[in-house]
Amino acid sequence: MLTLEEIFPPFGLRLRTPRLELRILQDGDLPELMVAVDAGIHEPGQSPFSVPWSEAPAEELPANMARFHWGTRSGFTPEKWELAFGVWFEGALIGSQSLTAHDFAKRRAVESGSWLRKDFQGWGIGKEMRAAILLYAFDFLGASMAESSAMTWNRRSLGVSYALGYLDNGLRREYDSQGGATEVQHLRLDAQNLLRPAWTLDVAGHEAFARFVGLTPPAK
Known part of the structure; x- marks a missing residue:
């Protein structure tokens, strides 16, 4: 009998940093994920997200979260993942x-x-978890460039990006969660410009995932 990780190799990925473990969220994690959401992510009315999903009515948010994570799996292909x-x-x-x-x-x-x-904000965790996926993308998958974005008032998110070596890459105007206009800062990081942490990323499940998305032989 196949294991769940053999059926869907992304479930087998594990990224470990000195303080964190990153793994793909499964259905059994959704209740605990909602505990984290309910604990609060931002101040009311100050959503940092282009789609203000965190401000959905409390009775709708759990099902919305489940639909999102189901959607990431159902739409997963080597061309778009x-x-x-x-x-x-x-x-x-x-x-x-x-x-x-x-x-x-x-x-x-x-x-x-x-x-x-x-x-948990302000502990350096945001930088550590972003560094983890950048190291995986550059050193294991063979990516040459990473992009991100944040509203210009979101200094904490922008600070994480700048601390890892991202450079500004243009502005875009959007509507915020209150219906007003806001500026979104786009950022770009080329692999050679990553400001690398002192620690080494530990990765499990890479080879199976690389084959799953058509990277043969795996980048690392």
Whole structure:
């Protein structure tokens, strides 16, 4: 009988840093994920997300979260994929870090997005979990470039990007969760410009995942 990781190799990926473990969220993790969301991510009315999913009515948010994670799996192909990692700190699920790619075999480019429980912000965890997926993308998958974005008022998110070597890459105007206009800062990081942490990333499950997305032989 096949294991779940053999059926869907992304479930076998494990990224470990000195303080964190990142692994793909499964259905059994959703209740704990909702505990993290309910603990608060940002101040009311100050959503940092282009799609203000965290401000959905409380009775709708759990099902919305489940639909999102089911959707990342059902739409997963070698040409278009999203790794929706949960982030565990001392055994507690405290946030999520995503890594996405479109036509990765040709473009060698990735994008990222993340959120973290408010009571764990300011500990350097946001930088550590972003560094984990960048090291995986550059050193294992063979990416050459990573992109990200944040609203210009979101200094904490931008600070994480700048601390890892990202450079500004243009502005875009969007509507915020209150219906007003806001500026979004795009950022770009070329692999050779990554400001690498002092620690080494530990990775499990890479070879099976690389084959699953058509990287044969695996990049590392």
